[in-house]
Amino acid sequence: MKIREESLARIASGAGYDVLIVGGGVNGVAVLRELALNGVSALLVDRADFCKGATSASSRMAHGGLRYLENREFKLVAESVRERNLLLKYAPHFTRPLEVVVPLSHYLKGLPSSVLRFLGLSSRGGPLSVAGLKGALCLYEFLGRVDKVLPSHRTRLRRAAFPKGLSARYRAVISYFDARIRNPEALVMEMIEDALRTSRDVACLNHVDWTFDGDAVAITDRLSGRRAYLRPKLVVNAAGAWVDQVNRALGLATAYIRPVKGAHLIVRHDELHRRMAGRAFYFDDGTGRMVICYPLERTILLGTTEIQVASPDDDRVTAAETRYLTGALSGLFDDIEVTEADVVAVTTGIRPLQAGGDASVNRAQRDHLIAEDRLRSGQTVLSLIGGKWTTFRAFGEQAGDRIFELLSVTRKVGSRRLRYPGATGLGPDDDSGQDGGQDGRQDLVNRLRGTHAMAPARAHDLVDRYGAVALEVAAFCALAADAPIASLPDYTEREVRWLIEMRAALFLDDLLLRRTQIVLDGLCTEAVIRDLGLCLARVRGLDAAWAEGEIARCLAMPTILPRPAAARSTLEVRHG
Numbered sequence: 140m141k142i143r144e145e146s147l148a149r150i151a152s153g154a155g156y157d158v159l160i161v162g163g164g165v166n167g168v169a170v171l172r173e174l175a176l177n178g179v180s181a182l183l184v185d186r187a188d189f190c191k192g193a194t195s196a197s198s199r200m201a202h203g204g205l206r207y208l209e210n211r212e213f214k215l216v217a218e219s220v221r222e223r224n225l226l227l228k229y230a231p232h233f234t235r236p237l238e239v240v241v242p243l244s245h246y247l248k249g250l251p252s253s254v255l256r257f258l259g260l261s262s263r264g265g266p267l268s269v270a271g272l273k274g275a276l277c278l279y280e281f282l283g284r285v286d287k288v289l290p291s292h293r294t295r296l297r298r299a300a301f302p303k304g305l306s307a308r309y310r311a312v313i314s315y316f317d318a319r320i321r322n323p324e325a326l327v328m329e330m331i332e333d334a335l336r337t338s339r340d341v342a343c344l345n346h347v348d349w350t351f352d353g354d355a356v357a358i359t360d361r362l363s364g365r366r367a368y369l370r371p372k373l374v375v376n377a378a379g380a381w382v383d384q385v386n387r388a389l390g391l392a393t394a395y396i397r398p399v400k401g402a403h404l405i406v407r408h409d410e411l412h413r414r415m416a417g418r419a420f421y422f423d424d425g426t427g428r429m430v431i432c433y434p435l436e437r438t439i440l441l442g443t444t445e446i447q448v449a450s451p452d453d454d455r456v457t458a459a460e461t462r463y464l465t466g467a468l469s470g471l472f473d474d475i476e477v478t479e480a481d482v483v484a485v486t487t488g489i490r491p492l493q494a495g496g497d498a499s500v501n502r503a504q505r506d507h508l509i510a511e512d513r514l515r516s517g518q519t520v521l522s523l524i525g526g527k528w529t530t531f532r533a534f535g536e537q538a539g540d541r542i543f544e545l546l547s548v549t550r551k552v553g554s555r556r557l558r559y560p561g562a563t564g565l566g567p568d569d570d571s572g573q574d575g576g577q578d579g580r581q582d583l584v585n586r587l588r589g590t591h592a593m594a595p596a597r598a599h600d601l602v603d604r605y606g607a608v609a610l611e612v613a614a615f616c617a618l619a620a621d622a623p624i625a626s627l628p629d630y631t632e633r634e635v636r637w638l639i640e641m642r643a644a645l646f647l648d649d650l651l652l653r654r655t656q657i658v659l660d661g662l663c664t665e666a667v668i669r670d671l672g673l674c675l676a677r678v679r680g681l682d683a684a685w686a687e688g689e690i691a692r693c694l695a696m697p698t699i700l701p702r703p704a705a706a707r708s709t710l711e712v713r714h715g
């Protein structure tokens with residue numbers, strides 16, 4: 140389905156919308172999904188691209204938030220581990236168990252301060268101990284016992300059993316399981332497509348402007364200039380870190396959000412990648428602050444920083460952040476040093492945390508809530524505040540329930556036990572989820588190979604990128620002559636065309652950062668940017684001058700391309 144054309148046609152048909160959702164990150168889209176499932180009409184608009192905010196800047200983990208136990212956020216942890224388990228079951232195409240290795244230097248030191256923090260009697264940080272972590276993990280695994288799909292934690296005290304080369308300062312290793320979301324942006328796109336297919340009463344547009352004049356909302360498509368006016372009964376403000384800005388544009392003065400910036404480095408270091416053997420490492424930076432890193436397909440994701448910023452638009456990554464993260468990682472193994480020269484890209488985004496709470500950002504509240512305000516014209520505005528990637532479905536469900544209440548609608552369909560479209564045919568029929576969808580994967584690969592005479596590697600790539608939606612992508616590719624992209628042979632021209640036409644990738648960074656994993660996989664070269672820029676212009680019917688402008692814009696985005704270390708250390712990096 141062509142998300143944009145279909146949505147524009149629905150809006151042009153004069154259909155009114157009961158609900159306007161502002162913000163196309165994972166939470167706004169989760170609300171759209173709930174409304175579509177239950178027959179409530181809704182229009183979602185994003186002023187930029189879908190997933191442009193925190194949604195594409197996360198650590199890409201479905202996790203319970205082990206460290207939030209110390210802050211006694213039990214409700215959040217219980218909800219998060221349940222949602223993690225549901226993602227493993229119903230989105231096995233993109234969600235995989237991830238073993239998290241925690242190296243520890245102390246058996247008991249730090250335990251008393253952990254206990255005091257846990258009891259709410261102190262907020263002082265301290266080192267993590269074997270005893271403290273084991274206690275926390277017992278509680279963590281107890282909270283995650285419903286729909287349990289992951290193994291329990293293990294403790295190793297003998298150095299011979301440690302990962303090879305682990306720093307000599309460590310005396311124990313505990314490993315536990317959470318999950319990795321391989322392609323979070325694609326899961327969001329699946330949910331959009333699914334919502335549009337489920338209900339003709341919803342529409343969804345990226346790259347639009349909107350204004351509110353106190354009575355109606357004017358929506359302007361930035362591409363075609365087409366305009367529509369809307370008088371929704373209810374507005375959902377799902378603008379993440381920009382919630383207060385959006386409320387201001389609606390005439391409401393709110394201060395709900397505490398914007399906390401977080402950066403990741405994408406590191407290319409083949410020996411470290413091998414050494415990690417598919418496991419994440421969650422380790423103390425030496426000051427009691429925890430850092431996470433884990434191997435992606437070819438690169439390593441390393442994060443994250445947490446810096447309170449004054450504005451949600453302040454998403455620079457400073458040289459000091461880069462030094463901090465590479466320095467911390469260099470202390471993990473005795474024989475592996477990571478430098479700025481190994482960094483091939485960075486990601487940065489703003490956590491939309493709740494305002495108030497502990498002065499330390501590390502201990503700021505992570506739970507989500509829905510605030511209610513009223514416009515002068517009487518309509519309710521629901522602001523979605525805080526939340527994690529992992530809990531998007533639960534957050535969407537809670538917002539949906541409140542919307543149904545306000546609109547006097549009875550919920551007909553729940554989302555808890557619904558498979559995501561890309562998981563169709565993956566995993567066992569009985570929903571036990573025990574095999575993580577691996578059987579179904581091979582069937583899918585075989586179907587792609589059988590129907591389209593596809594090479595095994597290409598079939599595996601498509602299943603990794605799109606899950607069961609790969610069948611649709613392959614059918615589209617087969618409709619006309621296709622060829623690999625010269626600078627990026629893992630992708631074909633028609634596959635990229637599918638992403639542009641169907642999944643509304645309108646600008647070059649949409650394609651590079653949010654429809655593909657090219658940048659994260661460390662595959663983004665100048666030639667790739669150029670080839671994709673020209674391809675995008677061709678598909679959109681735009682001229683070479685437009686393509687050159689887009690290519691130049693993306694080449695200037697330091698989040699995308701590696702730069703010489705000397706240049707980067709003096710530069711501040713800004714997300715495009």
Ligand SMILES: Cc1cc2nc3c(=O)[nH]c(=O)nc-3n(C[C@H](O)[C@H](O)[C@H](O)COP(=O)(O)OP(=O)(O)OC[C@H]3O[C@@H](n4cnc5c(N)ncnc54)[C@H](O)[C@@H]3O)c2cc1C
Pocket residue numbers: 161162163164165166167184185186187188189190191192193194195196197198199200201202377378379380381384385400401402403443487488489490491523525526527528529530
């Ligand atoms: C560094 C970092 C690491 C994280 N790691 C994890 C993790 O591993 N696991 C986890 O569970 N969670 C993680 N999170 C948290 C998670 O990413 C966020 O909580 C979640 O993505 C928030 O989604 P959202 O839809 O609320 O906001 P966003 O994704 O920020 O979406 C908001 C959208 O609103 C749009 N918008 C803004 N202003 C307007 C406007 N005026 N009009 C229209 N649209 C507008 C933006 O373009 C954007 O698309 C992490 C967050 C960060 C920053």
